[in-house]
Amino acid sequence: MTALGFLYPGHSAEDDYPRIEQLLGSDVRxxxxxxxxxxxxxxxxxxxxxxxxxxxxxxxxxxxxxxxFVHGWEGAQEQVRALATTAGMPASATSFAFVHAVRELGSLRVAVGATYPEDVAGLFVDFLGAGGVEVTGVHSAGVVTAAEVGAWREAEILALARAADTPEAAAVLLPDTGLHTAAFLPALEKKLGKPVLTANQVTVWEALRLTNRRVNAPGLGTLFTREPIVQV
Structure with a gap:
């Protein structure tokens, strides 16, 4: 049994995690x-x-x-280092999970569909750039509260992804752990015709990466079915 720990802010889309655990279909808690x-x-x-x-x-x-990511690349690294020191085990954050997942898929040109206001979305684009990821398009929904985002379902999430997508993007990123996306990943990828990386999805993948685990789970999208292209 591999046990993975997550620090989740507030209460919005935390029910994605038991759903993801079920979709992993293996000895992962x-x-x-x-x-x-x-x-x-x-x-x-x-x-x-x-x-x-x-x-x-x-x-x-x-x-x-x-x-x-609002702390910038260096600030986020310091945050993770402090967390790892306190925990006495490997640690990371969702922002780094996106960069690592993009590198693994080899999709270094991406589009970003952000629920955040434009200035915050811009900080995420800057963070990706610091990680060597090129953003070909970004769309901001301008949402402020996690409660509003947590009420979104497939139609709203698909609209966000489509608004951000560009022909040049090899993947679409949706960076908000307040979004319920675990149930919609295969449908989103089918409708967009490319990998979709969402916050709770990449967060769990990152924890598995830290423990050197790889789980094939088609229900969680391309990220959980592809062999690694780049080892991080």
């Missing part, structure tokens, strides 16, 4: 601890670490893109 929204300082994140450690987690991921 996903343990989730909630943090307060906006509390992304290492000392605050550390409050949930002990609970995950006692649960037997082998790696921890801060399941939040915005609470990571």
């Amino acid at each position: 996903l343990d989730l601890v909630h943090t307060d929204i906006g509390e992304d300082a290492p000392e605050r994140l550390a409050k949930g670490v002990e609970q995950l450690r006692l649960a037997g987690a082998e790696a921890i991921v801060w399941a939040c893109a915005g609470g990571s």
Whole structure:
């Protein structure tokens, strides 16, 4: 059994995690601890670490893109290093998960469909650029609250992805762990005709990567079915 730990801000799309656990269909357990929204300082994140450690987690991921990339590449790295030191195990964050997943797929030109306001979406584009990922198109939905995003379903998510997509993009990224996407990944990829990477999906994949696990799970999209192109 591989136990993976996640620090998840607030309550929005946390039910994606038991769904993903079921879709993995293997000996993987996903343990989730909630943090307060906006509390992304290492000392605050550390409050949930002990609970995950006692649960037997082998790696921890801060399941939040915005609470990571807004600090820039170096700031996000410092955040993850502090988390790993506190946890005494490998650690990462959703923002880095996107970069690593894009590299693995070899899709270094992407489109971004962001629920965030334009300025925040721009910070994510900058973060991707620092990781060597080129953004060919970006669309901002301008949503501020996680509660609103958490109510979106397949139609709204597909519209966001389509609004961002460009012919040059090899993949479409949807960077918000507040979005429910685990149930819609195959449908989104079929309708767009290319890989779709979503926040909760890549967060779980990143935790598996940290523990050197690879699980074939077609229900979770291309990322969980492809052999690695680039080892990170």
